[in-house]
Amino acid sequence: xxxxxxxxxxxxxxxxxxxxxxxxxxxxxxxxxxxxxxxxxxxxxxxxxxxxxxxxxxxxxxxxxxxxxxxxxxxxxxxxxxxxxxxxxxxxxxxxxxxxxxxxxxxxxxxxxxxxxxxxxxxxxxxxxxxxxxxxxxxxxxxxxxxxxxxxxxxxxxxxxxxxxxxxxxxxxxxxxxxxxxxxxxxxxxxxxxxxxxxxxxxxxxxxxxxxxxxxxxxxxxxxxxxxxxxxxxxxxxxxxxxxxxxxxxxxxxxxxxxxxxxxxxxxxxxxxxxxxxxxxxxxxxxxxxxxxxxxxxxxxxxxxxxxxxxxxxxxxxxxxxxxxxxxxxxxxxxxxxxxxxxxxx
Amino acid sequence: xxxxxxxxxxxxxxxxxxxxxxxxxxxxxxxxxxxxxxxxxxxxxxxxxxxxxxxxxxxxxxxxxxxxxxxxxxxxxxxxxxxxxxxxxxxxxxxxxxxxxxxxxxxxxxxxxxxxxxxxxxxxxxxxxxxxxxxxxxxxxxxxxxxxxxxxxxxxxxxxxxxxxxxxxxxxxxxxxxxxxxxxxxxxxxxxxxxxxxxxxxxxxxxxxxxxxxxxxxxxxxxxxxxxxxxxxxxxxxxxxxxxxxxxxxxxxxxxxxxxxxxxxx
Numbered sequence: 222x223x224x225x226x227x228x229x230x231x232x233x234x235x236x237x238x239x240x241x242x243x244x245x246x247x248x249x250x251x252x253x254x255x256x257x258x259x260x261x262x263x264x265x266x267x268x269x270x271x272x273x274x275x276x277x278x279x280x281x282x283x284x285x286x287x288x289x290x291x292x293x294x295x296x297x298x299x300x301x302x303x304x305x306x307x308x309x310x311x312x313x314x315x316x317x318x319x320x321x322x323x324x325x326x327x328x329x330x331x332x333x334x335x336x337x338x339x340x341x342x343x344x345x346x347x348x349x350x351x352x353x354x355x356x357x358x359x360x361x362x363x364x365x366x367x368x369x370x371x372x373x374x375x376x377x378x379x380x381x382x383x384x385x386x387x388x389x390x391x392x393x394x395x396x397x398x399x400x401x402x403x404x405x406x407x408x409x410x411x412x413x414x415x416x417x418x419x420x421x422x423x424x425x426x427x428x429x430x431x432x433x434x435x436x437x438x439x440x441x442x443x444x445x446x447x448x449x450x451x452x453x454x455x456x457x458x459x460x461x462x463x464x465x466x467x468x469x470x471x472x473x474x475x476x477x478x479x480x481x482x483x484x485x486x487x488x489x490x491x492x493x494x495x496x497x498x499x500x501x502x503x504x505x506x507x508x509x510x511x512x513x514x515x516x517x518x519x520x521x522x523x524x525x526x527x528x529x530x531x532x533x534x535x536x537x538x539x540x541x542x543x544x545x546x547x548x549x550x551x552x553x554x555x556x557x558x559x560x561x562x563x564x565x566x567x
Numbered sequence: 568x569x570x571x572x573x574x575x576x577x578x579x580x581x582x583x584x585x586x587x588x589x590x591x592x593x594x595x596x597x598x599x600x601x602x603x604x605x606x607x608x609x610x611x612x613x614x615x616x617x618x619x620x621x622x623x624x625x626x627x628x629x630x631x632x633x634x635x636x637x638x639x640x641x642x643x644x645x646x647x648x649x650x651x652x653x654x655x656x657x658x659x660x661x662x663x664x665x666x667x668x669x670x671x672x673x674x675x676x677x678x679x680x681x682x683x684x685x686x687x688x689x690x691x692x693x694x695x696x697x698x699x700x701x702x703x704x705x706x707x708x709x710x711x712x713x714x715x716x717x718x719x720x721x722x723x724x725x726x727x728x729x730x731x732x733x734x735x736x737x738x739x740x741x742x743x744x745x746x747x748x749x750x751x752x753x754x755x756x757x758x759x760x761x762x763x764x765x766x767x768x769x770x771x772x773x774x775x776x777x778x779x780x781x782x783x784x785x786x787x788x789x790x791x792x793x794x795x796x797x798x799x800x801x802x803x804x805x806x807x808x809x810x811x812x813x814x815x816x817x818x819x820x821x822x823x824x825x826x827x828x829x830x831x832x833x
Contacts, residue, residue, distance in 0.1 A: 296744070299706075299716070300715060323738075323739055324718065324719050324736065324737065324738040324739060325738075327694070327702055327706065327718035327719055327755070328706050328716055328717070328718045330703075330706075331671070331702075331703040331706040331707045331710065332706050332707070332709065332710040332716070334793075335672065335707055335710045335711065336710065339793070340672075340793040340794040341671075341672075341703060341793075341794070342794060343701050343702060343703065344700065344701075351797070356797055358800070359700075360700070360802070361698060361699050361700060361799075362582075362584075362588050362697075362698060362700075363584065363697075363700075364802060365588050365802070366588060366590065366600065366799050366800075366801070366802075367799065367800045367801070367802055368699075368796055368797075368798075368799055368800070369796075369797040369798050369799075369800060370794055370795065370796060370797060371794065371795050371797050372793070372794050373791070373792065373793055373794060373795060374791075374793050374794075377794075410715040410748060410749045411715050411717070411746050411747065411748050411749075412746065412747045413744060413745070413746055414733065414745040414746065414747055415744075415745045416742065416743070416744050416745075417735070417742065417743040417744075417745070418742060419740050419741035419742045419743075420741055430831075431831060454832075455831070455832065456833070464758065464759070465758065467759065468758045468759030470762075474741070477741075480739075481737055481739075481740070481741050482740075482741055488831060489826065489829075489831045496584075498700075506805070510829060510831070511806060512822065512826075518810075519587065519588070519589070521802060523804075523808050524802050524803070524804050524805050524806070524808060525805050525806055525808075526806055526808050527806050527807055527808070527809065528808075528809055528810075528811060528822065528825065529808050529809065529810045529811070530810075530811050530818055530822065531810060532815055532818065536815065537815055537818070537819065540815055540816055540818075540819035541819045541822060541823065543819070544819045544820050544822075544823040545823050545826075545832065547823075548823050548824075548827055548832060549832060
């Protein structure tokens, strides 16, 4: 009998018959672990009409796929996944169960970990090897501090933040194998009633070359007026906000940038009073040039900025608005900023 | 369902997000944080939203019995008093020792032991804590008690007569899914769902006279931590993060010049 070998399982995501990009990121995380701790990798896919995605995943990734057809499982349900997953682990216990850090894993990851006797570390951004063990890095306190965690169980459920792990398939181009199991419809105490599409992102936000974004650190709603005035000085600009700011009702949700809002890539992103929690960073980190204005020198937004200005937004923006206005007037006069004007401004 | 609704809200005391937070250099293990002297603590903002939602259910269904529970050292009593001041009926403190850091597996198991599967119709908590940003305790309570759970809830409606709750969850990209769950159920509440009320004088006065139910965590069954903190580390820079120096006026001038040179002002 072949020995039972602990396996790195990646719970794949699929949507409308296609493998989601997060599946590849999960494989990237598995690869990182394999560099320190060789183990077989398998993709698990659950749902209805899962055969197509299973074949696609095996062919494109070169990784073996275990697919489970669950009639009626159209929209992901943690309750059903909790019934299906443990049966899959009789043959090979999970050294890791890897899934993206998203609304599905909020419910599933901790519950399946408790059920299987595993640890659970959400939002992993890095894997480290120390002595004989693996450490898992994640961020705390709005990204100001990171923590390295160790696992004291025989396996762990990991969820990963997007954008940190990349997978490149083996150049040998060997297709993975895939196996399809079918199971009877699962019982659930939860029933999906309706889906409401996301609030449509303000069009100007998607098209803007310059975004002036505000966070809770702007202090008061009145300061938003400065944000609008600054944005108005740039051509093709828009005003955006962090989730806490929209939660306060200071800005409409269709101007929210981040994991639960819009993803933007303007040429210039001016972050005013934004702490830099990853939920926000995920929506703006690919911007061309990032400038942050924040009184708190520790704010995590600093790690993601090209330029940092450690000032209070409320007192600094009037000065910035004035110098930008002067600069633009200067250009309007002779098309060029003279050195004397610049030195006066400084 | 018989009798009035019973709701449990689990709250956490966290370091204030407005204060400084650094790795304490005096502890060479790297497992301590320095957050000012004395450190400032606050009620986790997400839990405050959960508490306000529970109070709104109580407003809609008079007679609802609203309990609030925390796990933490003696200082964590402050969040229970705040919750009672906002209008909760009873406070439960699962008391730990200062400096101890039980893991979500331990915390959730203690809460499940204290509450039991049938004691509450609805268990609410914030979608995560502002300090560790994990979001594990709520779903773990559901699992320990064998209850359905909806995470990241942005609105919900309770139908006590029909033994169900309808909860709208936020999923990726701001999409929303409305689910019907059987009671009892666990909901973890997302931010922005409401505007939490301030404590009222009459409730605060009542809370002062009211005894809290205090249970030392050491008296509860022991559970495996399953995972542990090895050390805190500081984040690495992803971009250069050059800090502009000078007077505020000079910084404004330099920033303007840099933006101009990059062609961002035309």
